[in-house]
Amino acid sequence: MTAGFDASPSDQAAPVPDPSGGGTPGQALHESEARLRALISASSDAVYRMSPDWREMRQLQGRDFIADTDRPSAGWLEKYVLPADQPEVRAAIEAALRSRCVFELEHRVIRADGSLGWTLSRAVPVPDATGAVMEWLGTASDITERKRAEAALAESQAEAERQRRLYEAILTNTPDLAYVWGLDHRFVYANKVLLQMWGRSWDEAIGRNCLELGYPDWHAAMHDREIDQVIATRQPVRGEVPFDGAFGLRLYEYILVPVIGDSGEVEAVAGTTRDVTEARAAEQTLRRHQEALERLVEERTAALLREVEERRRAEEALRQGEKLQAIGQLTGGIAHDFNNILQVVASGVSLLAMPALGAAQRAAVLEGMGKAAENARELTGRLLAFARRQALQPEAFDLNARISGMAELLRSTLGPRIRIETDLLPGLWPVMADPGRLEAALLNLAANARDAMLPEGGRLLLTTGNATLDRDAEHAAGDYVFVSVRDDGHGMPPAVLARVFEPFFTTKGPAKGTGLGLAQVHGFVLQSGGDVQIDSRPGEGTVVTLHLPRAELPAAAQPAAAAPAESSGAALARRAGRTVLVVDDNDDVAHFAASLLQGLGYATRRAGNAAAALALLEADAAIDAVFSDVVMPGEMDGLQLAARLRRDFPHLALLLASGYSEVLAEHDGPAAAEVLGKPYHLDELAAALDRAFAAVAR
Known part of the structure; x- marks a missing residue:
């Protein structure tokens, strides 16, 4: 073999005399192959041998870049090259075979780890003694990273070009003026609108400074100072300035900013300028309108304050009148009831002073005076309950059990014409209230319901339940237990419904009610931390619902039996x-x-x-x-x-x-x-x- 890197005896040519006289040709060939193998071993590139027609790869050392081939392979192209790239590789091979020159091609290759990479493949023909090509010897360099860098650079350049076109489109079509000064204060860029304002072409404007473009001396000097300031401080500069150009005398607002280069130094000063003539005129007009509006508002506010004060005085006078009327009604009711009580007491005192009064009569008088005192006690209790100033003794108890225990009392109080029904929620929360006062309130509501259903009679329904309420004017947010009393009575019109909680207000006839019942219920429930809701319509009956706070503790047990009375x-x-x-x-x-x-x-x-x-x-x-x-x-x-x-x-x-x-x-x-x-x-x-x-x- 003339140029193999894994020679075998069958590949070696027959020895011929050494022309130099220093040895046989076989020895020279052996030394040449040894040098070639040393060179290949020192190379970082993959090395391969191909048959004369490139149909067979005889050997490949991939250097961890391409998979090695130790024996001749006819399917090397399919093994190392993607189908899409194979036509390009074949065309390069055919060109090399025709010219018998160097084969050289950059193409994609399947790497040893199965990933896709790039290689620069170079091969030269190796002739035999007759000059015929006996094989091709080549190298494959790994240029994957270079190709990736080139692709990234190309993408970066393409993106930069897209950005340049985008910025150019924006700057060309914006109504604002855009420009850049060099460090020598001469324009290096001006957009189309600025060129139109100057009335100059690009070639006429670029490379000139403000003074050369016709700016007044003071204006050019001002921009020169601002350019120097931006360069020195690296901070933006803002301002407003009038300018008389092709568009006439206009007012412009501008900002100048430094352009920092890769070295970190200021390379230029860029600026944008906006025509704010109409905006400032509109602001002045708006300011005048606002001032006029503020004057109108002040005048109207003063008038409204006068009206509010007059209305407040009128309402205060009305409230005072209503208060006096309510006090008069309250005082009259109290005076009427207490005068009746005092009459009993005064009469009893007079009778007790009579010497001829018998023992039985004396006992009857004392009993009557005792009843009068008890009536006075109950009346003051109702008044204090209405005012929410009567001491309560709240405790946790089972409302369902309390209502069930009142069944017989309710039946005897309401009479046979009233049918009593209950709808008591299982699992009702314990309630926190004064149980005695609650029973009195329910009896009061039941008595009112009975009076509303007589003489025909009807159904009285007591319902209990749990409710979680949001905060409002009557109660805090939280868990509540409710009991509602529903009757089939004649109901109440809105005018009566609005006054049901007023003390001594009653729709019953003389001697049939004091007008303190619902006021007492209302006062008790509010003092307990709950509220009262009444829903009533003429002909549809009435529903009164009491919401009372849920007890955090379990209901109290029934009291133990009383101890025997002491003598x-x-x-x-x-x-x-x-x-x-x-x-x-x-x-x-x-x-x-x-x-x-x-x-x-x-x-x-x-x-x-x-x-x-x-x-x-x-x-x-x-x-x-x-x-x-x-x-x-x-x-x-x-x-x-x-x-x-x-x-x-x-x-x-x-x-x-x-x-x-x-x-x-x-x-x-x-x-x-x-x-x-x-x-x-x-x-x-x-x-x-x-x-x-x-x-x-x-």
Whole structure:
């Protein structure tokens, strides 16, 4: 073999004499092949041998670039070249065969790892002793990275050309002026609009400075200073300037910015200028209109303020009139009911003063006076409930169980003509409210429903359920339990519906209602943190729905059975020797309170205010309990007195009483004192004082 890189004995030519006389031709050939193999081993390119007609690849060393071939292969073209590229490779081979010159071609090739790459393939014919080509010897260089770089460069150049055309299109067609100055202050670019404004061609304008293009001296000098400023600071410069050009005298707004080159230095100064003549004129017109509008608004605002003030005064006068009317109605209702009660009391006093009054008559008079006092107590309770100032005793309880327990009471109260039905939600949340007050509210609503359905009668439906409400003017957002009372009555017109919560407002006849029922219900529910909704239409009945807060704790268990009653003799013996200090600024109330306590077996002392009570306690250590009013004149009221006594006299039993229970409602268990509401009965006073003594004994 003349030029093989893996020679075998069959390929070697016969030895011939060495013309130089230094050895045989075979030795020279062997040395030449050795040098060739050394050169091939040192090469980083793939090396291959092809048959004379290129149909067969005899050998290939791929250098990890192309897969090696150790034995002759006729399918080499399909193995190394994609079908799409094979025609190009064949054409180059045919040209090399015709010319018997060097084969050279850049083409894609399938690399050793199966990926696609690029190669520069070069091969030369190797002739035998007769000059005939006995094979082709070639190299394949890996030019994949170069081709990728060339492709990336071509794409970058194409993108740059696209961007150039885009910017040129924008700058050529924009109504704004666009331009670039060189560092020598001469224009190196100006768009079409600027050339038109100058009235010059590209060749006439480019390479000139502002002064040479006809700018006034002051204008050219201003731009020269600005160009120098941009170059020095590398910061934009903005401004407005008038210019008298081909478009006439116009006002222009401009911005100049530095053009930074690859070296990081300023290479030029670019600028854009916009014609703002019409915009500034419009702004001035708008400013004048705004000023005129502001004057009109100020004048109208002043007029509106006067109108609002006049309306406020009129509304205030109307509210004052309505308030006086409501107060008059409220006062009249209270006066009417209390006068009836006072008449019973006054008549009883007169009868008791008669010497000839018999024992039975005396007992009847006392019973009537007691009923009158109880009526007065109920009336004040309704008024306080309406005003939301009656002390509540809320607890968690099962509303369904409470309603079920009221069934017999409702049937006896409403009579046989009213059919009572319930729709109670299973799994109802526990409710947080005063159970006694809620029962009273439901009885009140049931009685109103009964009156609306008589004389024909009808159905009363009580429904319970759970509701999650959003915040509004009546209640906070959260979970609520509701109970609704629906009747089949005659319903209410809008005029009546708007006044149902007014105290002493009633549509019933004389002596058939006080007008405090719904007002009391409304006050109780709002004080409990809920709301009341009424839906009623004439001829369609009425639905009253009470929303009450959901209790976070489970419903309270039923109270345990009461302990056996204590005998009167035992109670008197237990109380003997105990002294109670009565503190009240009202002498009559204090006198009767002391009398009741003495009747219970207690010794009593009296003080007219908190200061006097403290003085007595300091001087008399024999006092065992203090029974004090809450609302008293002076620097210390009953609540403050209780706190002082709990601190300085912790052994004393404390009992507070007040007819204005909002004070007690706002103070949860003041100073650990027992609380008693006025008016109270003898048994209530005895029980409260017993609890007060029990509290200090623990």
